[in-house]
Amino acid sequence: KLVLVTGAGGFIATHIVKQLQEEGYRVRGTVRSLEDEERIKKLKELCPDAKHELELVEADLTKPESWEPAVKDVKYVIHVASPFPTQTPKEESELIQPAVEGTQAVLKACVAAKSVKRVVLTSSCAAVGWGPGADTTKTFTEEDWMEPEKLNAYGKSKTLAEKAAWDYVKELPDEDKIELAVINPAYVMGPVINGSMSTSSEVVKRLLEREKPFVAKLNFPVVDVRDVAAAHIKAMTLDDAAGKRHLIVNSNVWMKEMATILSKEFKTQGYNVPTANCPGPILWLTSLFDRTIKMVMPDIGKVYKFDNTRMKDVLQITPHEIKDTLIEMAYSLIEAGLIK
Template sequence: MAGKSAAQTVLVTGASGFIAAHVTQQLLRAGYRVRGTVRSLQNEAKVEPLRKLCPDAKHELELVEADLLKPDSWKSAVEGCSHVIHVASPFPNAPPKDENSVCKPAVEGTTSVFKACEQAGTVKRVVLTSSFATVSGGLGTTPNYHYTENDWPDPDKMLPYEKSKLLAEKAGWDYVKNMKGINKFELAVMNPGLVLGPILSGTYCTSMEVPKRLMLREMPALPKIILPIVDVRDVAEAHIRAMTLPEAVGQRHMLISGSMWMLEMALVLQKEFKSQGYKIPTLIAPKLALQIASLFDPTLKYLIPSLEIVASFDKKRFTDVLGIKPIKNEDSLIEMAYSMIENGFLPKKPAYRKP
């Protein structure tokens, strides 16, 4: 873990989110003063789990209200902070009808946070959570292509969520590039793949969507796609290391531990949960059937260009620069499924056994 000072206060935006809750917990365990933002302090479902993240923390977690679409709410949130980890971003579980419903808050929110950081005059570095999709455009459509942090996709060919992450990341880089004066701060960007692992917050997150569909057999047959995966605990640790590591400044970092075919994920879950009463689908859906179904399902339409495509993602900055030793994809998937059951996002079958 990177070095720290008792005087340092780190702001984590969207603290109740899947990734942000882990970032907050790890910062508290490391002895940092942490301030987290939530949209409403009255939302107990989001606030209460945050209060319990680290009962023996040296410094009590401070929670404040801030909203991506309320620029004025960020001034007081950032005030006095030495570092900001900007994780908050809208993440729908289905493509929205209007892309502005995700692009607008993502871009304007990033700009508002960065502006508040500059005005505060105390912020040394911002770590921005982006996505592997801002490198590849999605799951990848070019066979055997090896993606690196130097790749940028065409935003006009992206789904609204992926496009929102791309536009927000570019807005962040542009803001830092155009800063002048004594209040300039550094920027490091994190580009994680599909994030799996145990859940700390009490609200549903879109990262649960694939495990949920497999565990509930919402897909009778599986698309032949391969997913780049990373554990949420590794993602959190990577954010914190990037916060102070000199080599992280001005760089993008793809956070991917490995890739799994959807069938591989299903077989891992089947091996663990079949005896506990969960019926995991393991049949591969014919390509033609998916193409027909995609005419009525916008999520499937997005997957069609990636069917049977194998792309690879460079992870040198993740493992060599940030020094992360990734958790196995299989362990991340199984632990996520168990935590979803324990937190009520999946039903407990009569034969269920708590690990």
Template structure:
């Protein structure tokens, strides 16, 4: 078994990657910005069945050099999952872009210097499918977000520029170290604790009846357990070296379709559809609605053929969304509004 570093161990995706690595028998290390979080993160993983006797914690920050060399020393592989994800748009886009790019390069330099065989970088569909407007053909791993394109937000830029920086670094300075990237769409599935990602918070609001209506917005869905499984495949498969892998379960879904899945499977109240003209009107005064306006009616599609060729077999959209709902109920984070 290998010794593997997972960065950002307190995060949603990183937690599931750690769970699967430990279950597979690996020795795992993880980074947190402050070691005061170790007891909390360890307890969360243990509640979800992990034997954490083979898990070690290291303090490392995306914006500082301290701790990275120690964390990665002796590791065979690295999963660089940590990346800033703002819940609201920052006033300065560099507040998101700088730590994403510099943090990725810090992790890669430390991995190269430690003789790591392969780094798996958690990128995003945000680095693939934005800035192009309407498009009929599915996105693939050959596509890149146009950071100068219309309505490309700072987070999308940060993921695109960080991944491009990673590929450039490995090509010019990486030596024998290999790189693979996993590019998920909207990540759903079982929450591990009350620290909710944006996608999980959307489901929580729907279940609590706090969403006034469903706009004509579409997105891809993938279960976090399948994202973690693809990380492990990208780490171990010889053919994954130097490749990107889109993580998407199937066809994109609309907000209303997601609400219907929750209505059928979890008995939650079905919110009304919101006409696009109302969203545009609200967008004049509401920043969240304003951010949504450029995406109204755009149904981006993406192919998972390349990931499936590795042996990846994702859960369905419905399974991922209902698993989210079940976890929120199990964690007592929502009291569903039924209807």
């Protein structure tokens, strides 16, 4: 059984590739470029005992023609690739176009291949109820959708891409039908095994590097990357996952709580992690000249909550302890030389 993982070199995708290989699947991964030899070598070594060596091919969400060869003879596709930059781009279309049109191109190639049974799409809790326009009085479920106009460019790109995927499979004639299952992760943290930075690592990096002498009153619904990877693989084969969305979240954590956990573990190793909440007026002043703080200001003090019943009952995932998730993420960043 051949599985295609798109964007195989990313933070989450490397864990999916590794777990698939550990379970004995044959895995093909896509990357935008095969030129970076060191990166490719690292990917090939994710699971040293793998029965089948990882196959890597080039494909780009902005090049629809690149997907046909990538999906050839594949039974399952796990479509993870999507732009996830640390900062909002000048033009929203820089994110929305590859996310939406890229997803459509992947699905189109899957139908044409005739071998694909199911596609698992990595969406986000942002497509469900996360961000300034979301109702903080409720616990969101898989029934909920964010209105794209209430979201920033990234949230919009994820919501519109997921919608486009559901619409695409719904419209397929019977003879072309493929199954779709969607994974909607919260803020993904945990060990980094691709040796590079991603948006997910930003909070831990900033805390360990003491980028600011304070923490902001921010709350994150967190989940471990290993649980997210396992969820994709379960959603790939379980009958009950087809045609469904799955919120993948452990619990809500304040930035101050994260900082306290990291401070306890790393203080003796020379990391001076800030643990005090920033007073409101100072945060507001800082936001005037700091783009990242400005971006998070609408989320200050807000708690976005998600129901993880399907994750536990249907996908049978028992999430890692948040403390382990955070500490192992920090150690992996330090070991990879990604912390100053």
